[in-house]
C-alpha cells in the first residue's frame with residue numbers, strides 16, 4: 001500500500017488536512033520537539049521523528065538519521081518544513097519529495113511568501129504544490145490555486161484564506177499522485 005511521510009516544522013494544519021482526508025501517513029518528521037504538529041500526530045497515533053539539526057555536524061548527517069528512521073515511503077510531503085532539503089534526502093527520494101508553498105511560484109519563493117505577496121501589493125496570490133529539487137521553490141509545479149487579495153484585507157485574514165485553500169489543494173494533489181492520476 002502506498003504511504004507518505006509528512007515533514008513539518010510548526011502548527012500542522014496541513015498535516016491535519018492530509019490526515020482528515022484519509023491519506024496514508026506513515027510518519028511525521030519535525031525539526032522542533034515542541035511544535036504543535038508533533039502533538040497532533042501523536043493524538044492520531046501516527047509515528048513521529050524529531051530531528052534536532054543542532055545534534056549533527058552536517059546537514060548530511062542529520063538527513064542520514066532521518067532516512068534511518070523513515071519507514072518506506074512512496075512520497076515525502078513538506079508541509080511547512082522550514083529546512084532546505086539536501087543532497088542526501090534528494091538522492092534517496094529522487095522526484096518523490098513535494099512541497100507546499102503559499103504563493104503562486106515562481107513569484108514570492110522562500111519562507112515568507114504570503115507576507116511578501118501582500119507587501120508587494122499583488123491583486124492575486126495563491127498556493128503552489130511543486131516537486132522539490134536542489135533549488136529553493138524552483139521544482140516542477142504540480143498544482144496551483146489562486147487567491148484574490150481583497151481590498152483593505154488584513155494580512156491575517158489573507159493568511160487564513162490561503163490556509164483554507166491549502167487544506168483542499170494539498171490533499172487533492174497528494175491523492176492524485178498516489179492514485180497515479182498525476183505523474184511525478
Ligand SMILES: Nc1nc2c(c(=O)[nH]1)N[C@@H](CN(C=O)c1ccc(C(=O)N[C@@H](CCC(=O)O)C(=O)O)cc1)CN2
Nearest residue numbers: 081082083084085099110111132133134135136137138
Ligand atoms: N531543496 C529544497 N528544500 C526545500 C524547498 C525546496 O524547494 N528545495 N522548499 C522549502 C520550503 N521553503 C519555502 O518554501 C523554505 C524553507 C526554509 C528556508 C531556509 O532558508 N531555512 C533556513 C535554512 C535551514 C537549512 O539550511 O536547512 C534558514 O532560515 O536559514 C528556505 C525556504 C523546504 N525545503
Ligand SMILES: NCC(=O)N[C@@H]1O[C@H](COP(=O)([O-])[O-])[C@@H](O)[C@H]1O
Nearest residue numbers: 011012013014080100101102110111
Ligand atoms: N516556505 C514554505 C512555507 O512557507 N510553507 C507554509 O508553511 C505553512 C505551514 O502551515 P501548517 O503548519 O499549519 O501546515 C503553510 O502555509 C505552508 O504553505
